[in-house]
Amino acid sequence: MFAYVMRRLLMLIPVLFGMTLITFSIVHLIPGNPAKVILGEGAPAQAIADLEERMGLNEPLYVQYGNYIMGLLQGDLGTSLKSKGEIAQEIWPHLAATMELTFFAMLFAVIIGVNAGIISAWKQNSWFDFLAMVFALIGVSMPVFWLALMEQWIFAQELGWLPAYGRQDSRDPIAEITGFYVLDSLIHLDFERTITILKHLVLPSIALGTIPMAIIARMTRSSMLEVMKSDYIRTVRAKGGGQFLVIYKHALKNATIPVLTVIGLQTGVLLGGAILTETIFSWPGIGRYVYEAISFRDYPVIQSGILVIAFMFVIINLIVDILYKKIDPRIKY
């Protein structure tokens, strides 16, 4: 097992290296450079040339790439061309924000999805089944940003039940410890704040979690249907009494692997792809951070940002694979 993990971690290295190369190439193929964006419309040509020089943008590409890699190996993710801050320091709060959101989105997806799927299968072809599956299908078909906009309009404005933006009440910022506000508020033992923060998490988590929820619901349902057909279950049902719980547990066990697969794949999507949701809900996450860097041509941020996202994605999938092994010892490597 340990050997497996080590091997996987080792394989990570060429993949990540390949990514830096690809990201670097792609990013430098994009026309325009940050000097112009930073200085704006009114800048004299000389100032722009000076800035380009100072940013090292005139050096040959392999030199720029070499410098970046050298820095990376020393743990330096580079310096943002826009804010002049160290990326390693800037990126953590953004990453934490997205991770927290992704976590709750997945929580929502799993809890609702799995249970909806199980109940749907249990009550196959009932109105519940039909409705649930229709909702799931709609969930998978809806543009996420449209859902986010609608949620905001209805729940934040029309009904006023939930906040419209951000991770917390602007007037009362938390004293950060880890960057995970739920955790931090618990550490402070400030439970009222925990509630506020959770309230801020509701709308974006639902927006982001809808697609994974729909996928999980459908998968759980078919997995449960399979389970219900098996001889073992037929026997249990024939015996009567307490059957639902037994079947529920059995269904959960069977659903675990497909659900884990979905979590693994979707988390990657959510980590980097939450740009639109993060924009609409003013969530200071890493999707927005990298997207804005692209518009700004902030090369070091783009490169390091994508690298970090990819790294997280691969780690999460590694964890998922390890869990597979734990759950289904039949799987060989």
Add this chain to the structure above:
Amino acid sequence: MKLEEKKNQLQEQNLPPHDDNVMDEEETEAVSPWRDGWKQLRKNRLAIIGFAIILFFILVAIFAPLFTSYSYDQQNLADRLHPPSEEYLLGADHLGRDIFTRIAYGARVSLQVGFFAVTGALVFGSLLGILAGYFGRWIDMLISRIFDIMLAFPSILLAIAIVAILGPSLENALLAIAVVNIPIFGRLVRSRVISLREEEFIMAAKAQGMKSGRVILHHILPNSVAPIIVQATLSFGTAILEAAALGFLGLGAQPPTPEWGQMLADSREFIQLAPWTLLAPGLSIMLVVLGFNLIGDGLRDALDPRMKN
């Protein structure tokens, strides 16, 4: 790697691990799976609904000029943000253009984007998948690593980067979407080819001295078509969503071309003043994607022998 295969199988078929060693009755029948599949499909009501939805939009797209006398770029600033009425079936947008007309012509755009992007991804992805799966070893290593890297990239960021390099336009958005979807088809085909490779009839063909090219063409491809078709239908929907997202970011169709995602983006600020400007394109995207998902689900159920009850 067996684990990878397993994941791919599950990914594509949304099934729990199945015991392959037991042959179902259906698997032993020697009837053409296609005819069987077709029968199954026709019975599936949801798939029929999906098909109907798609047919509807295709017809609207083709016969758009018959349904509406406006041109999609006809501005009438005096009627800006007009609510739905007799003149403007679905209302007018912020430049006084008839929304119904723009939805109709927009169907052409969305369907074309979906079609070409998926076809592109399908062709290149399958090609790469076959090469990787059939020839194995270092080709497989190389191609699989490339797929890994592409999949580790958040797909929307990759698409944005590609469009940023080539310049915002509908064609470039299409290209970006195709590229981003290549690894999906690639992995699918690769795992299919790998499992087929071990089949007796393939080994028999090779033993008879059949060249690789012919084996691929005559045996591998035909047996891979089913999952490819299912994936293609599902990806059609995803491609349309991705085009809409790019359009929303201003990286897709250029004005005055009516593209549903672009229309959503344009209308974003009017969510309170003129919600119809958002509802029409949003619902259209949703319905088309839903349609494809229903068809895809139906196809999967129909073509996959394991799902037969």
Add this chain to the structure above:
Amino acid sequence: MKLKSSWLLMLLVSFVLFLAACSGDGGQKSDEGASDETESTEESTEESSEEAEESASGEKVLVFARGGDSESLDPGSTTDGESSRVTKQILEGLLEFDKESFELKPALAKDWEVSDDGLTYTFYLEEGVTFHDGTPFNAEAVKINFERWADPEHEYAFADDGFVYSMYGTMFGGYKGDEGHVIEEINVINDYEIEFKLSQPLGFFLQNLGMSYFAITSPAALEEYGPDISEHPVGTGPFKFVSWTKNDSIVLEKFEDYRVEGLPKLDKVIFQVIPDPSARLIALRSGEVDIMDDLNPDDAAVVEGEDGLTLLTRAENNFGYVGMNTEKPPLDKKEVRQAIRYAIDKQAIADALYAGYATTSKNPLPPVYLGYNDDVEDYEYNPEKAKELLAEAGLADGFDIELVMSPTSRPYMPDPQTVAEIVQNNLAEIGVNVTISSHEWAPYLELTQNGETELFILGWSGTNGDPDYFLSSLLHSSNKGSSNYTYYENPEVDELLDRAKRAVDQDERADLYSQAQEIINDDSPMATLVHSTPVLAISDNVINYVPHPSTSESLAEVDLAN
């Protein structure tokens, strides 16, 4: 199942803690002196429609919502409006602009003298003023700041860290050693008296000093923070910097020893980023924020109709235009350019895009500026006349042309895409077939600067209230390749602008600028479209808030009702 889920949980938790440990100081930058840690945990957190400005401890906290984060909090090294908005509260300059105009008032300089030849400016500084870090404000501090901007070799210039003082270069004619650099010498006469010696007269020298970019930073802070000064600003302003959560919020608190008695009224100011305009308005309506900028003009009616909200406007300080590259045929012919001006329906654009919060523009200069020439003839919407002119130029059959634009929202034009579409439509009527080509902002700037365009859409916003910033930047031939995107060249105009720049008598300058506008109006290098009136909305609890045309206004006098 239980065993597996706890394993998973353990893994996740340890992973998270590992990452948290790796991040250094956890990301939120705070000053050591940040006093609010205990207060924030004591305060109750109230949500929804209840006005929550007054927390349990009775503090007045104002939340200002804006669409983007600041780039840097070092005023000299950034041109970004969102940065100036914040630095205006923290740092001050020698002079400042009046509340609603560009009229000059004393700030850190209480009085000043200009020599007759316009080459020597003497400033008498306020006494007893301290920076937020306790060090005294004096003439030496002023000198260090100006030298830092002018000289890339200066120890506080931080050139190697990418600091560029482009505003200084633009407004003062360059940097140390450059031919056009206007500030020759800075002499500290005593602690509170400082003298600027210029190499040539500069008509708007004083106007420049009112700009927020030339605010004075504490030299001790420059020494202490070095290049990190962009994230730890220290000035003499009414508010001190507390913390900055990137892409989220900046927290400022009251500076108790501010030089003006009784100010500021607020205890804390929080600048909150809310990128989506609809979300921003929702936040204002629900009471989560108190002020929001960049209101969509279409929502103005909504705000006016709602109790508890007030609509405010900023004075016109910009203009949007369709630029014509005068070096590319057929735009090199005056008649063609004039034809295009007649073909565009400016009023329709003003109505469609700005919901009426814009006036049509006939000069590349806002109407309130010195020397604005109201007598020039306006090119009103007249497609017939346009077609006549085209025929005169031998292009009666029309022609094909490309219009480039960037959909990025700018203060002078919230929606360039829509403008482009309307222009495309308008020009189609006179037989000019327009293809629209959209670009991202960064490459767009490059394209236009390099003159690789035919028609393009841009605009210009004022900074120091002086006409030179508009007319010279955009239309002086020496700026071809930087800010003169139309590549316009007319020696007569150049001469008028040069003379006006060097004149010190404001009436003389006004006359020169008027003459220049006559010629420009005839040459028509641009089809001026509108001057926009930016709108914003505030909650009725906010008192004394006056928006400034430059978009950075001081919040020192702002108060909150209960």
